[in-house]
Amino acid sequence: xxxxxxxxxxxxxxxxxxxGYRVVAPIRDGGEVRMVVWSPGAAIDTRAIPVNSAKDFxxxxxxxxxxxxxxxxxxRPEDVKPVAPKTVILAARPCDASxxxxxxxVFNWDYKDEFFNARRAATTIVxxxxxxxxxxxxxxxxxxxxxxxAGADGVLRQADGGRSFILEPLTEKGKAVAAAAGAALAEGQxxxxxxxxxxxxxxxxxxxxxxxxxxxxxxxxxxxxxxxSCGACAYACPTCHCFDLQDExxxxxxxxxxxxxxxxxxxxxxxxxxxxxRPDQAARWRQRVMHKFSYLVERLGRLGCTGCGRCARLCPxxxxxxxxxxxxxxxxxxxxx
Amino acid sequence: MEMIDAxxxxxxxxxxxxxxxxxxGYQARGDHxxxxxxxxxxxxxxxxxxxxxxxxxxxxxxxxxxxLLGKAAVVASPAAxxxxxxxxxxxxxxxxxxxxxxxxxGEYHGVLELAQVAPLLKEKYAALAPSPELLREIExxxxxxxxxxxxxWAKQFAKCTRCYACRAACPGCYCTRCIVEKNVPQWISTxxxxxGNYAWNVIRAFHLAGRxxxxxxxEAACPQGIPLMLLNVLLGQEVEKEFETKAGYDPEAKxxxxxxxxEDEEDFIK
Amino acid sequence: MTENLYQPILxxxxxxxxxxxxxxxxxxxxxxxxxxxRFFEKYRVGxxxxxxxPGAGESVFCVASPPTRQEYIECTFRRTGRVTxxxxxxxxxxxxxxxxxxxxxxxxxxxxxxxxxxVAGGIAxxxxxxxxxxxxxxxxxxxxxxxxxGARTVADLVYKQELADWGARSDVRxxxxxxxxxxxxxxxxxxxxxxxxxxxxxPSSAEAVALVCGPPIMIKFSLxxxxxxxxxxxxxxxxxxxxxxxxxxxxxxxxxxxTYVCRDGPVFTLDQLRRxxxxxx
Ligand SMILES: Cc1cc2nc3c(=O)[nH]c(=O)nc-3n(C[C@H](O)[C@H](O)[C@H](O)COP(=O)(O)OP(=O)(O)OC[C@H]3O[C@@H](n4cnc5c(N)ncnc54)[C@H](O)[C@@H]3O)c2cc1C
Ligand code: SF4
Ligand code: SF4
Ligand code: SF4
Ligand code: SF4
Ligand code: FES
Numbered sequence: 024x025x026x027x028x029x030x031x032x033x034x035x036x037x038x039x040x041x042x043g044y045r046v047v048a049p050i051r052d053g054g055e056v057r058m059v060v061w062s063p064g065a066a067i068d069t070r071a072i073p074v075n076s077a078k079d080f081x082x083x084x085x086x087x088x089x090x091x092x093x094x095x096x097x098x099r100p101e102d103v104k105p106v107a108p109k110t111v112i113l114a115a116r117p118c119d120a121s122x123x124x125x126x127x128x129v130f131n132w133d134y135k136d137e138f139f140n141a142r143r144a145a146t147t148i149v150x151x152x153x154x155x156x157x158x159x160x161x162x163x164x165x166x167x168x169x170x171x172x173a174g175a176d177g178v179l180r181q182a183d184g185g186r187s188f189i190l191e192p193l194t195e196k197g198k199a200v201a202a203a204a205g206a207a208l209a210e211g212q213x214x215x216x217x218x219x220x221x222x223x224x225x226x227x228x229x230x231x232x233x234x235x236x237x238x239x240x241x242x243x244x245x246x247x248x249x250x251x252s253c254g255a256c257a258y259a260c261p262t263c264h265c266f267d268l269q270d271e272x273x274x275x276x277x278x279x280x281x282x283x284x285x286x287x288x289x290x291x292x293x294x295x296x297x298x299x300x301r302p303d304q305a306a307r308w309r310q311r312v313m314h315k316f317s318y319l320v321e322r323l324g325r326l327g328c329t330g331c332g333r334c335a336r337l338c339p340x341x342x343x344x345x346x347x348x349x350x351x352x353x354x355x356x357x358x359x360x
Numbered sequence: 361m362e363m364i365d366a367x368x369x370x371x372x373x374x375x376x377x378x379x380x381x382x383x384x385g386y387q388a389r390g391d392h393x394x395x396x397x398x399x400x401x402x403x404x405x406x407x408x409x410x411x412x413x414x415x416x417x418x419x420x421x422x423x424x425x426x427x428l429l430g431k432a433a434v435v436a437s438p439a440a441x442x443x444x445x446x447x448x449x450x451x452x453x454x455x456x457x458x459x460x461x462x463x464x465x466g467e468y469h470g471v472l473e474l475a476q477v478a479p480l481l482k483e484k485y486a487a488l489a490p491s492p493e494l495l496r497e498i499e500x501x502x503x504x505x506x507x508x509x510x511x512x513w514a515k516q517f518a519k520c521t522r523c524y525a526c527r528a529a530c531p532g533c534y535c536t537r538c539i540v541e542k543n544v545p546q547w548i549s550t551x552x553x554x555x556g557n558y559a560w561n562v563i564r565a566f567h568l569a570g571r572x573x574x575x576x577x578x579e580a581a582c583p584q585g586i587p588l589m590l591l592n593v594l595l596g597q598e599v600e601k602e603f604e605t606k607a608g609y610d611p612e613a614k615x616x617x618x619x620x621x622x623e624d625e626e627d628f629i630k
Numbered sequence: 631m632t633e634n635l636y637q638p639i640l641x642x643x644x645x646x647x648x649x650x651x652x653x654x655x656x657x658x659x660x661x662x663x664x665x666x667x668r669f670f671e672k673y674r675v676g677x678x679x680x681x682x683x684p685g686a687g688e689s690v691f692c693v694a695s696p697p698t699r700q701e702y703i704e705c706t707f708r709r710t711g712r713v714t715x716x717x718x719x720x721x722x723x724x725x726x727x728x729x730x731x732x733x734x735x736x737x738x739x740x741x742x743x744x745x746x747x748x749v750a751g752g753i754a755x756x757x758x759x760x761x762x763x764x765x766x767x768x769x770x771x772x773x774x775x776x777x778x779x780g781a782r783t784v785a786d787l788v789y790k791q792e793l794a795d796w797g798a799r800s801d802v803r804x805x806x807x808x809x810x811x812x813x814x815x816x817x818x819x820x821x822x823x824x825x826x827x828x829x830x831x832x833p834s835s836a837e838a839v840a841l842v843c844g845p846p847i848m849i850k851f852s853l854x855x856x857x858x859x860x861x862x863x864x865x866x867x868x869x870x871x872x873x874x875x876x877x878x879x880x881x882x883x884x885x886x887x888x889t890y891v892c893r894d895g896p897v898f899t900l901d902q903l904r905r906x907x908x909x910x911x
Contacts, residue, residue: 055585074583084521085551088636091684096724098684100638133893134878137634158390238887238907248425249395254523255583265882268636268875269550272685279636279687280551283521284875284883290541291883292873295710298846300872300886300908303425310885313907318888339415339529339581341387341394543712 025190025201026211029181032069032113032188035207036061039111042203044147047080048113049073058112058119069114069181069188070155076261076333077112077119081126081142082283084258088138089279093272105141111200113179114151118162118331120174122261123148128323129264138281147196150175154185156219159332161345165227167330169218177201182213189213224345225352227316227326233355234317238309242354246347247308249340250287256334256342257285262315262327265291286310312347363468364409367435370461370471372404374433379471380459381430384420386413395420399429409435409463416577418443418531421458433459433471438485441477442573442608443531448474449613450571452534478611486609490574490593497590498597517561519584522552526588527564529581532571539563565591570599570616573608635878638682638727639665643720644702649788650781652709653753654718655694656681657702661725666700672731673697675738675760676869676897679730680877681705686716690874692896693731694756696764706756706788732877733896736761736841736867745774747833747861749852751824751844752781755788757869757896758843762796769801776803776833780824780848783812805831825851828859835860841867853900863901870896870903 027035036046046061049068056071058079090101112119123143130139153160153169162168172178177197180189190208192198201208257263267284270277284291287307293299301307315327328344335343371383375398385407387396393412398404418440420426436444441462447453453474460477462469469480481488489495501509524540527533540548540560548563549556565588572592579588600606603616645657660666675696682688695704709718720726738761746765750758765772777796781787787806797804807820807827820827824844840861842852849868856866872884872891879893887907889895898906 053585074585085553088634089638091727093684096721098725100640100684100727102637103634129880132879134635134880136880158392244425248397248423249420251419251423251525251528253525253528253581254521255525255581258521258523259583264880266875266880267550268688268881270682270685270687271549271551277684279684281636282551284881285523286882288524294871294873295714304423305425313887314882314885318885321888322890335392337525337583339525339577341389341392341415343389343392343394346389544715546712 024210024212025192025204025208026182026187026213027190027208028187029185031207032067033061033063033065035204036065036067036113037063038204038207039113039200042205043109044200044203045108045110046113047077047110058115061113067114069151069179072116072155072157072160072332072336074333074337075259076122076331077115077148078122078126078261078263080110080112081123081146082130082139082264084283086138086281087278088268088281091277093275093277098277105138107138107141107145110142110146112146112148115148115175116153116331117150117169117171117173117175118160118167118329119261120148120150121167121171122329122331123174125262125319125323125325125327125329126264128325132323147176147200148174149177149179149190149197149200152178152180152215153219153221154181154216156221157332157336159335159343159345160221160330161224161332162330163221164224164345164348165326165328165330169221180215182215184216187213189215221330225348227348229355230316230348230351231320231326233351234313237351238313240354242350243309244305246350247305247342250304250308250342251340252287252289252304252307253339254283254285254287255337255339256311256344257287258283259333259337261329261331261333286314308342308347312344315344316348363463364407366468366470367409367461367463368404368407371398371407371433372401374459374471375399375404376401379431380433382426383407383433383435383461384417384426385409385435385461386415386417397426397429407435413437414576414580415529416440416443416531416575418447419529419577421447421453422531422534431456431458433461435461435463437463437575438465438481438488439573439575440531441481441485442488443575444474444608445478445481445611446532446571446573446608447534448478448611450615450618475611478609481609488574490589494589494593497587498594501590501594513561514558516586517557518553519586520552520557520561521584522550522557522560523583525581525583526578529577530568531575531577532568532573533564539567561586561588561591565595567617568592569595570603570605571607572596635876636729638680638688638729640725641681641703641728643722643724643726646720646722649706649790650753650786652718653706653788654709655704655706655789656717656720656726657704658726658728659702669703669731670697670700674731674735675764676735676757677731677733678877678896679703679705679728679732681707681717682727682729683713683716683720684727687713688727688729689713689717690871690877692757692760692869694759696760696767698764698767706753706759708753729877733892734894736897738764741839742771743773743837745834745836745838746772746776747838747840748775748777748779749824749828749840749842749844749856750777750779751848752786753788754843754845755779758841759789759792761841766796766799766802773837774803774833775801776805776831778805778807778824778828778831780807780809780827780844781812782809784808784814784817786812803833823851824848825855828852828855832859835862835865839865839867843869863904864899866900867897868900868903870898
């Protein structure tokens, strides 16, 4: 098996960077760990859960998808090619890796999105078997697991009590990364550490069922009272994919940008005439939960939540989708009795 | 009696007496603190209060769905009480819109009417100042060259995702249509990049210059860890120096950013 | 190799008509004939497009002209915000961008031999206008065509010339109405709200379908009248105009419950609408 000592992970990153990869890894900067592009000297930290998700590197927060050269009242559309550097995402959490499958489905739903697909094709995801979790993690409630490999091209397992890692390629892309690592990975033996245990908090199938029948439930108003209307949850979420299209221009050129957007913001659905089909935060929070646990299941056959807990860690108002699902599960059980 | 017991007892009492229909306080969920909306006296025992309670609950007094619950009693720290006074001075809150469960520094001041808040602040918390660490950071920043400072902020603002959690968490950011949402004309690029991020962060801070009450809710809300309080406090210090006023102490005060004085110097217009 | 879904094609403004205050119709010509061919291969009535001005953005309008007229397309829009203002400022000969056609369409092939009722209010005639012209261009295939169209005031009626043309035809029954107080001294049409006039006109629902487009309030009060007249929910059609950005089912903006208006709509039967998760109707 391919083994690397834990303190040599930067060496692995350096080898891959040397082989032409843009290396994304969980990097500690002060009190926080973020998924960012590795540069020499950066400290890789696989123990803390990164604040942001790996989605950022496949679906960036702002991206140019159109361009025109302008000439007075005339203009000419230009070709725009995706920016898709060869990338390896090291030590992505399983909840980030599995989110890729939902993003794949969305960005190829009838129409194939060239920008997303180009980056997806250029990206290799090496996930990490979680040996640490926190109280916001609930992957096991939504069909995931700390050692799940869905969406991953390879997997890193912590071994020998944290002294080393085993890298196990799962796909051709994963093998290419292992090969590119060269001498940074040694052939050897190591004993994989046990994955962390994550308790199950609710029954996702039951939640989906309940949602189908409770669009009008008074629960929505109650559970959304604290929600302040912002993008903290959606922008941290590995599966959220909503976007806005906006133009910007100078005299000589205009660009069309695809920017992250979210159903949490009031103006998201507001009509030009002023009418808003989602008039209050209860309607907007309901959309968030319904989209993830009902609509996406119905339309694309997947939950829109991988249980990463990022939204709850970052929400300025302590909202937690896991908590809402748990309350729904309880309401359902109470109704059955 | 422990402070938290007194707070819970008061919460239960204002609800039982019908003086308030909802108490807006904090609950604990593991290490996290989340708002709790208590509508019946028997649930007041779930309220908590400690240093982890960073959110400024005054923000909920403007939320339509919370207003629908009826008159609120809000748990407020001195900084949050300053927000209440700010909102009064800007005609966003009037005399009997809310009650306050006033949590001081190391003591609890009981149930206050809005009108009692400013006198308490003036008496006990007039010298409320940013933390020494924050002041040290500001000094460090001031010692940098303008180029270094620009580079520092450029690096910080580059991280911004334009999630507007900072705005959502701030009681002072109550415009129904924020300037970033105006598009005819479009003042500020909405793309989370470059000049748009710079403009957004600077404008947010300027719209709160002399209005920020120093609660720190925006910085606590920012998922990107951008040190927003550095900007807020810097601008607050400028306003205090130039206009001899500090936000959130005087319900009759005219907001610096929204008032005009014929004697104002105009030498900045060149 | 996939192509950029967002790459627009070029259209030129061939004609501009003012319909009502702030409401304008553009006749647009394809700059490239291959684009024209591609468009008409897909286009059926009911579909929409994204019309844009570089630097301002794109806006969704229905295609207001029928597939039976293949030299151009037309759209009618109201100046409301950033993009529609930029579009309204375009003049004859100037280019705009276009993406589409997107969305589903009215199942007009299944309506052959039937009676067709159109009920429209205000600026919502454009989505029905393409259907009307489509049917009129294939007049022999359909039975009675009744058009009831109302607006707040006489000035707010769009397509005034076409209304006159339709009214002059013996194979169309056109009823126009304006809200009480919206009439002019020489107004010859009805005076009254659309639902009331619909009740008076009372078209037969036998072997018929109804198409209703208009402001929510008009739709709300017209539906009971249609039900009373015997139009069933699965034979009553309307279009939804939710906010859209991509038109492709990707941007997540337009959904009503699990229905994505941009890919599953914008055309729905009343029956479908009633089964959607929304408090909006
Ligand atoms: C399927 C479909 C078909 C449609 N067909 C037609 C049609 O045939 N004809 C037609 O006219 N329209 C039609 N519409 C509506 C049309 O798409 C919108 O009116 C148009 O996109 C408004 O764009 P805008 O850029 O001018 O507004 P923007 O400026 O882009 O407005 C965007 C949003 O910002 C807000 N906003 C911006 N500026 C203001 C302001 N000054 N005041 C208040 N709010 C503001 C609004 O919330 C608005 O929703 C259709 C929509 C759909 C979905
Ligand atoms: S749940 Fe939290 S993060 Fe999400 S929109 Fe509401 S306040 Fe913002
Ligand atoms: S909804 Fe929350 S927990 Fe679920 S995947 Fe998104 S960020 Fe993670
Ligand atoms: S939850 Fe909201 S922001 Fe996230 S993908 Fe669904 S609609 Fe978009
Ligand atoms: S909270 Fe932070 S990331 Fe979000 S808009 Fe404000 S400064 Fe930007
Ligand atoms: S308009 Fe983007 S999903 Fe429908």
